[in-house]
Structures are given as C-alpha cells and as structure tokens.
Amino acid sequence: MELTESGIDLERRRFIAFALTPSLIVLFAVAVLPAIYLIVTSLTPFQLTTPGSATDFSEPLRNYGLLPGDPRFVNSLAVQAKLSVASVFFQVLLGMLLALLLNVPSRFVEFARTFFLIPMVLPPIVVAVIWKLIYAPDISPLYYAAQALHLTLPALTSSVDFALTSIVIADTWEWTPFTFLMVLAALQTIPDEYSEAALVDGASKLQIFWYVTLPFITPILVISGMFRLIDSVKAFPLIFLLTGGGPGTITEVTNYYAYLLAFDTNEIGYSSAVTVVMLLLVCGISLGLVWMGRRKEALA
Amino acid sequence: MSESSLRKATSGRLIAITVTLIILLSPFLWLLQMSFKTNDQILQFPPPLIFTPTLENYVALWHSAFSASIVNSLMSASLSTALALLFGVPAAYALSRWSGRGKHGLSFAILVTRMAPPIAFTIPFFLFYRWIGLLDTITGLVLVYTSFNLPLVIWMMQPFFDTIPVSLEEAALVDGARTRTVFTKIVLPMVTPGIAATAILCFLYAWNDFFFALILTRTNARTAPVAVVNFMNYEGWEWGKIAAGGSLVMAPVLIFSLAVRRYLVSGLTAGAVKG
Numbered sequence: 169m170e171l172t173e174s175g176i177d178l179e180r181r182r183f184i185a186f187a188l189t190p191s192l193i194v195l196f197a198v199a200v201l202p203a204i205y206l207i208v209t210s211l212t213p214f215q216l217t218t219p220g221s222a223t224d225f226s227e228p229l230r231n232y233g234l235l236p237g238d239p240r241f242v243n244s245l246a247v248q249a250k251l252s253v254a255s256v257f258f259q260v261l262l263g264m265l266l267a268l269l270l271n272v273p274s275r276f277v278e279f280a281r282t283f284f285l286i287p288m289v290l291p292p293i294v295v296a297v298i299w300k301l302i303y304a305p306d307i308s309p310l311y312y313a314a315q316a317l318h319l320t321l322p323a324l325t326s327s328v329d330f331a332l333t334s335i336v337i338a339d340t341w342e343w344t345p346f347t348f349l350m351v352l353a354a355l356q357t358i359p360d361e362y363s364e365a366a367l368v369d370g371a372s373k374l375q376i377f378w379y380v381t382l383p384f385i386t387p388i389l390v391i392s393g394m395f396r397l398i399d400s401v402k403a404f405p406l407i408f409l410l411t412g413g414g415p416g417t418i419t420e421v422t423n424y425y426a427y428l429l430a431f432d433t434n435e436i437g438y439s440s441a442v443t444v445v446m447l448l449l450v451c452g453i454s455l456g457l458v459w460m461g462r463r464k465e466a467l468a
Numbered sequence: 469m470s471e472s473s474l475r476k477a478t479s480g481r482l483i484a485i486t487v488t489l490i491i492l493l494s495p496f497l498w499l500l501q502m503s504f505k506t507n508d509q510i511l512q513f514p515p516p517l518i519f520t521p522t523l524e525n526y527v528a529l530w531h532s533a534f535s536a537s538i539v540n541s542l543m544s545a546s547l548s549t550a551l552a553l554l555f556g557v558p559a560a561y562a563l564s565r566w567s568g569r570g571k572h573g574l575s576f577a578i579l580v581t582r583m584a585p586p587i588a589f590t591i592p593f594f595l596f597y598r599w600i601g602l603l604d605t606i607t608g609l610v611l612v613y614t615s616f617n618l619p620l621v622i623w624m625m626q627p628f629f630d631t632i633p634v635s636l637e638e639a640a641l642v643d644g645a646r647t648r649t650v651f652t653k654i655v656l657p658m659v660t661p662g663i664a665a666t667a668i669l670c671f672l673y674a675w676n677d678f679f680f681a682l683i684l685t686r687t688n689a690r691t692a693p694v695a696v697v698n699f700m701n702y703e704g705w706e707w708g709k710i711a712a713g714g715s716l717v718m719a720p721v722l723i724f725s726l727a728v729r730r731y732l733v734s735g736l737t738a739g740a741v742k743g
Contacts, residue, residue, distance in 0.1 A: 176641050183647035184566050187558035194555055198615030199581035202592035269484060280485055282729055289725040290718050291676040293693040297714045298495045309498055312514050401585045405678050426587050431683055443588050
C-alpha cells in the first residue's frame with residue numbers, strides 16, 4: 169500500500185498514541201488512583217475493626233488536627249531528620265573519598281571498582297540481616313574484636329545512645345557505593361589539562377583538590393546527596409529488623425510509625441494522614457532542591 | 469612531579485584500596501561464611517575462622533517451606549518484569565518519537581510515581597486487595613511490581629530509542645512499511661541489549677522487595693526475603709538458616725548486577741527526581 173507523506177505522519181501518530189496509552193492507563197490505575205484513595209482514607213477515622221468507619225466523613229480534618237499534638241508523630245519527624253542528615257553527610261563524604269581513591273587508570277583498580285558496589289545492589293533485607301549479625305553480641309565478630317581489645321561494647325541496637333547511630337552506620341554502608349559511583353563518574357569528566365596546568369604552576373595536591381577538583385564535582389555532590397536524602401525515608405528494612413523503632417521511639421521514623429499505625433494497630437485512617445503529610449514533605453524537599461539547583465545554575 | 473606520577477596507581481594507593489575493600493566487604497563475607505557453619509560453630513566464641521564447611525543449612529532450606537518462597541519470588545519477579553516490558557517498551561518508544569508539547573511534563577509525571585515511599589501505595593493496595601481477594605496471591609504481587617517497574621522501563625528505554633536515527637525508520641516507511649512493522653522488525657532488534665539490561669534491573673527490584681511482600685502476603689505467596697526474616701522467631705534464632713537463606717536471596721543479585729553494572733546508575737536513580 170502506497171502512503172502519502174501526511175498519510176505516513178498520521179499513521180505514525182496513531183501508532184505512538186497506541187503505544188503510549190496502555191502504560192498511561194496502568195500508571196493511572198496503580199499510582200494516581202491509590203494516591204487519591206490514600207487522601208480519601210486520611211479524611212476518615214478508618215479502623216479495620218470498626219464497621220462503617222471507612223465511609224465516615226463527618227469530621228474530615230480530624231486526623232490532620234491530631235498530628236501536631238501527637239508526640240510520636242513529632243518525634244518521628246525529628247528522628248527522620250537526624251537519620252537523614254547524618255547518613256547523607258557520611259555517604260557523600262565517604263563516597264567522595266572513595267571516588268578520589270579509585271579514580272586512577274589501572275586495570276586492577278577498574279576491576280576492584282565493581283566489588284565496591286556490592287552493598288548497594290544487595291537486597292535491602294539481606295543488608296539488614298548482615299547488620300543484625302554484626303550487632304548481635306553473642307555471635308558477632310565486632311564484639312569478639314572489642315573483647316580482644318579489652319573493650320566492653322553495649323548492645324548497640326538496644327542502647328538509647330547508640331541505636332540511631334547503628335542504623336546510620338548500616339545505612340551508610342549500604343549507600344556509600346551509590347554516591348561513590350556518582351562522584352567517580354563526575355571525576356572522570358574533569359579534563360586533565362586543568363590539574364596539569366595547576367601542577368606546572370606549582371600547586372600542591374591539596375590545592376589542586378580544593379581549587380580544581382572540588383568546584384568541578386560540587387554539583388554532583390549536591391545531586392547525589394539529594395537523591396539519597398529523598399530515598400532516606402526508605403530505610404524501612406534496617407529499622408524493622410535492627411531496632412523495631414526502639415528502644416522506646418528513639419529510632420521510630422515517620423515511615424515506620426505509619427507502618428505500625430496501619431498494620432499493627434489497624435489505625436488505617438490516621439496512618440493515611442501521617443503518610444500524606446510525609447509525602448507532602450518529601451515532595452516539598454525534592455522540589456525545593458530542584459529549585460535550588462536551577463537557581464545555582466542560573467547564577468553560575 | 470611528572471604527569472604520570474600523579475595519575476598512576478601507586479603501591480600506597482593500591483594498599484589503601486585493598487584495605488578499604490576488605491573492610492567494606494567483611495560484613496557481607498561474614499554472612500556468607502556463616503551459612504557454611506553448623507549452629508555449634510556459629511555460637512562458638514571466639515568464632516573459628518578455619519572450619520570444615522558444611523552444606524547442612526542449605527539442605528535444611530531445600531527441605532523446608534523456604535524453597536516454595538524462592539519459587540514465589542522467581543515467579544512474581546519474572547512475570548512482573550515481562551509485563552512491565554510489554555507495556556513500558558512501546559511507551560518508551562512513543563515518548564522518544566513524540567515531539568509534542570507535553571513530552572517533558574509527561575516523562576516527569578511518570579517518574580514521580582516512582583518517587584513516593586512504598587507505604588503510600590501499600591495502604592491503598594492492601595485495602596483494595598483485601599476487598600477483591602488478592603491478598604497473599606502471586607497475582608497481587610505481580611500487579612504491584614509491574615506498576616513499580618513500569619516507570620523504570622520507560623525511563624531506562626527512552627535513551628536507547630533516542631540513539632536510533634529517525635531517518636532509518638523514514639526510509640522503511642517511504643518504502644511502504646507500516647509503523648508497527650518498522651517498530652518490531654527494525655527498531656526493537658536494535659535495542660535488544662537495552663531491553664536485556666532493563667529486564668535484569670526490573671527483576672532485581674521485584675526480587676529485592678521486602679516491604680510490599682511483608683504486607684501483601686502471608687503464607688501462600690510469601691517471598692524469599694520475608695521468609696528469611698521468619699527464621700527469626702520466638703523459639704530462638706536459626707542463624708545457620710538465616711545466613712544460608714540470606715546468601716541464596718543475594719546470589720542472583722550478585723550475578724545479575726555484574727552483568728548490568730554499566731546501567732546500574734541510571735537504573736538506581738530512576739526513583740529520584742531529575743534535577
């Protein structure tokens with residue numbers, strides 16, 4: 169069949185629409201509708217055990233009104249902030265140091281790089297199991313090493329002082345490879361001429377890092393930190409397995425609190441409200457960071 | 469100082485790299501070696517570093533309900549991968565070739581669906597599944613994983629289609645071929661490596677999932693990651709089985725990620741915003 173120019177164009181456009189539509193329908197059904205449903209349930213006092221509670225819209229904003237006065241909710245935001253800031257800081261710093269260490273053209277180093285990625289690709293629950301082992305006083309090599317050095321370690325994951333730190337350490341182990349990979353990619357785009365010129369001018373290695381390398385990789389440090397910040401609310405398996413939110417509520421992040429509310433105490437309505445607020449915060453932070461990034465680009 | 473001394477790996481650097489690697493991997497290796505120990509050896513203090521490896525933990529898993537959970541994991545991960553590719557690959561092609569005004573907005577909206585923490589989807593999915601009877605079924609898991617992976621497929625595949633020159637397709641179209649034929653006979657074969665890499669990443673995401681499976685399954689459709697945690701029960705922790713189960717769950721991940729390490733970054737960042 170012979171088609172004219174516009175005939176080809178029309179047929180192509182039809183095919184594009186045909187190829188795109190099923191995905192859009194699926195995404196609408198499994199992402200947009202659930203989001204709407206989440207907002208709807210957040211307006212009800214829905215409890216699985218109370219009949220009729222799912223459709224009780226008599227006091228739609230009640231859940232949201234309760235949030236500011238809920239010490240566990242307020243605490244969970246603070247815990248999340250501490251966990252996120254600490255783990256993102258260490259992941260960016262260590263990722264950068266690793267990238268600097270491994271940014272050399274050598275066969276061995278290129279081969280070794282792959283092994284540095286292992287923690288990041290492991291199933292999150294296996295990472296949690298690994299750290300459960302390391303933190304288990306009766307069988308852990310960590311406690312044996314401490315004993316050999318005549319140190320007494322407290323039970324880290326159940327200690328008021330160290331529980332959150334133990335989560336930060338495990339999360340940092342899991343995700344430093346990610347920032348490492350991002351920074352390494354950035355380092356490899358720096359033209360050699362820059363540092364060579366600086367060398368000729370008699371700059372020290374530290375000066376080259378500070379005045380040549382660091383300005384070059386700053387954007388990628390910010391971007392990878394941002395990726396990690398957004399994803400840091402997903403540290404669920406670590407908290408679930410290592411501390412269960414405890415001791416008390418010391419490691420209870422908002423994500424985990426919402427989980428307990430919905431699937432432990434059946435407070436579906438209230439949990440939905442907590443989740444909606446958490447989603448708004450995550451979106452707000454993401455948009456804020458994107459905006460900051462754009463502004464910086466415009467200024468530069 | 470010459471140029472080469474700045475960039476070549478010095479022996480000091482090689483030692484630093486090796487030491488860092490050993491420290492980084494020791495927690496992971498600890499789990500692995502424990503899976504080959506008997507329970508007595510595991511509880512021995514100090515832990516014996518040299519021991520006769522035993523497969524008894526793996527044999528015990530083979531004969532337990534754990535093998536069924538591995539099958540559940542395999543089925544839900546592979547079926548959801550196939551479905552996500554079926555829907556997502558044509559959509560990625562369409563987005564790549566479509567030059568309409570809403571293109572960037574639409575790509576961004578598709579990505580946003582992946583950004584949200586899983587709990588935001590679990591509550592509605594849980595209620596809906598409970599209502600229509602999909603709780604604790606493979607079908608239920610496949611549906612969640614497909615929806616979770618669809619944005620990844622679209623996001624990963626679009627650049628592959630972008631690299632194929634449109635002029636190539638136009639030549640075939642002028643010769644009278646239909647767009648459908650051009651897509652299946654010319655374009656698709658050219659992006660096969662991309663499809664393979666994307667498929668592996670989708671499989672890994674579904675395989676690695678813990679949260680959805682924890683909430684949406686009980687016994688029938690329980691996946692391997694959840695089954696591992698179930699070895700930590702009130703009657704005492706079966707560390708040998710936990711270690712062996714954990715090692716089995718991470719085995720395909722280690723093999724596959726070596727195969728797709730070039731695409732890991734783009735795959736892993738698909739959940740975050742593109743700044």
